[in-house]
Amino acid sequence: MRGIARTFEVPGAPPLQILTDVNLDVAAGEHVAVVGRSGTGKSTLLNLIGLIDQPTSGTYTVERQDTRRLGEARRARLRGRTFSFVFQSFNLIAGLSTTENVAAPLLYDTGSAFWTRTRRAEELLAAVGLEEKIGAPIGNLSGGEQQRVAIARALARRPRVILADEPTGALDVDTGALVMELLERQCHETGAALIVITHDLAVAGRAHTQYRLDHGVLTPITVHHERTGGLDEFTEEINAVPEEAAS
Structure with a gap:
């Protein structure tokens, strides 16, 4: 991403500037965290990265393709x-079983991916520690188990990039740590990049690269972890931006 901005038109009011001059590079296999308070544009940024939305200005290149030049059909294929x-x-489908939820993205595929979707879903559920929940109703699962199903579903089409929006926000600390370990392990095994949007510095501290999004501006930071009196404490510092990069 280079110089990405996103502005929304508001009837009877000045345009609302959500993102301003965002620059971001993510490599294969990299784990990136973006922290920020509610309302700072984190979800807007995630939607732009995932090709759900388009920037007002700036350039966004995915796998050497300039996304500005893509029609909606090509954007959808690249996104998929x-x-x-x-x-x-979680966004799971209540009327479907765990297996059916994980297999759902493969319904849009063709060939062997379509015909082997149930077997792939069962393998992924086993990989996230839910072998005993294969075929179970979603409503019978705990929050942590449902999040694991969501992770398995995200891996179904073997993505190059996993975008996680507050993946631990609805979980307790221990379950959240297990979910992050699971995401990290799966990305390590597949070589996928992991981009996590979070307000939690403990979650951000697990990433290779960290940023803070504040008032639409994305700034590199470093999250420090200290253990004091048996408690984990996390602080951040803003990384110095090289003069040539700032210009």
């Missing part, structure tokens, strides 16, 4: 084969 999403609210 490159990105998967993990949401805080």
Whole structure:
């Protein structure tokens, strides 16, 4: 991303500037965290990265393709084969079983991916520690188990990038740590990049690269971890931006 801005038109009011001059590079296999308070544009940024939305200005290149030059059909194909999403609210389909939820993205594929979707879903459920929940109703699962199903579903199409929006926000600390370990392990095994949007510095501290999004501006930071009196404490510092980069 280079010089990305996103502005929304508001009837009877000046345009609302959500993102301003965002620059971001993510490599294959990299784990990136973006922290920020509610309302700072984190979800807007995630939607732009995942090709759900388009920037007002700036350039965005995915796998050497300038996304500005893509029609909607080509954008949809690129989005489908490159990105998967993990949401805080899980977004699972209540009327389907665990296996059917994980297999759902493969319904849009063709060939062997379509015909072997149930077997792939069962393998992924086993990979996230839910072998005993294969075929179970979603409503019978705990929050942590539902989040694991969501992760398995995100991996179904073997994405190049996993976008996780507050993946631990609805979980307790221990379950959240297990979910992050699971995401990291799966990305390590597949070589996928992991981009996590979070307000939690403990979650951000697990990433290779960290940023803070504030008032639409994305700034590199470093999250420090200290253990004091048996408690984990996390602080951040803003990384100095090289003069040539700033210019």
